[in-house]
Amino acid sequence: MTKRLFDSPAYPALPAGDGALYPVHRIFCVGRNYAEHAAEMGVEVDREAPFYFMKDAQSVVPSGATISYPPGTENYHYEMELVMAIGAKVFRANRETAQAAIWGYGCGLDMTRRDLQQVAKDKRRPWDLGKNFEQSAVTTGLRAAAEVGAIGPQRIWLSVNGETRQDAHLSDLVWSPAELVEHLSRYYHLAPGDLIFTGTPAGVGAVKASDTIRGGIDGLAEIALKLGPAE
Ligand code: MN
Numbered sequence: 213m214t215k216r217l218f219d220s221p222a223y224p225a226l227p228a229g230d231g232a233l234y235p236v237h238r239i240f241c242v243g244r245n246y247a248e249h250a251a252e253m254g255v256e257v258d259r260e261a262p263f264y265f266m267k268d269a270q271s272v273v274p275s276g277a278t279i280s281y282p283p284g285t286e287n288y289h290y291e292m293e294l295v296m297a298i299g300a301k302v303f304r305a306n307r308e309t310a311q312a313a314i315w316g317y318g319c320g321l322d323m324t325r326r327d328l329q330q331v332a333k334d335k336r337r338p339w340d341l342g343k344n345f346e347q348s349a350v351t352t353g354l355r356a357a358a359e360v361g362a363i364g365p366q367r368i369w370l371s372v373n374g375e376t377r378q379d380a381h382l383s384d385l386v387w388s389p390a391e392l393v394e395h396l397s398r399y400y401h402l403a404p405g406d407l408i409f410t411g412t413p414a415g416v417g418a419v420k421a422s423d424t425i426r427g428g429i430d431g432l433a434e435i436a437l438k439l440g441p442a443e
Pocket of ligand 1: 241242243291293322409411412
């Protein structure tokens, strides 16, 4: 028998109610999905189609954690986001099958090395250094879509050290969760274990060591993150 040279890490898993866990296999993230955030970044939302980048599943950090200020950046940003969790295999979905494939929702922080992302944008390079790095996907437990109800009226907010920085509503999303699943499933065979970070509203900004981030979306568990010093 061929042996593996080392053990692979287990997939991270998020609490999903009733003592169950939702294992995370892939993380898709939507760029620019709120018009006001796109404007603050000096760009416009592309209303022809959403676009995506990815984070490794191993970048998941549970809400409530204290993490180190990451290496290689001097402009480390929070992005408060609605996260959806796929609960069924879906490929080339229509609106109805897309909606049915959404198992549930949680809160997420798409932590970003904004200076490295900006360099990548300026040089027309991929965003990985700015977006896909260790401990960059902070995520709460999940709540079933049926319990959350229709996405739209919920407030989405984030504070740093008690001061509100982001404050919007999910009705401000340019592309709805079902529209995103419909679109993304043209390019990927989506399956249980796929998380989709749906983009952030306006008000992103930098945090520093010892800052405390809190955020919430009506009907979902609040998210929290504490920043320690750089390693
Ligand atoms: Mn984001």
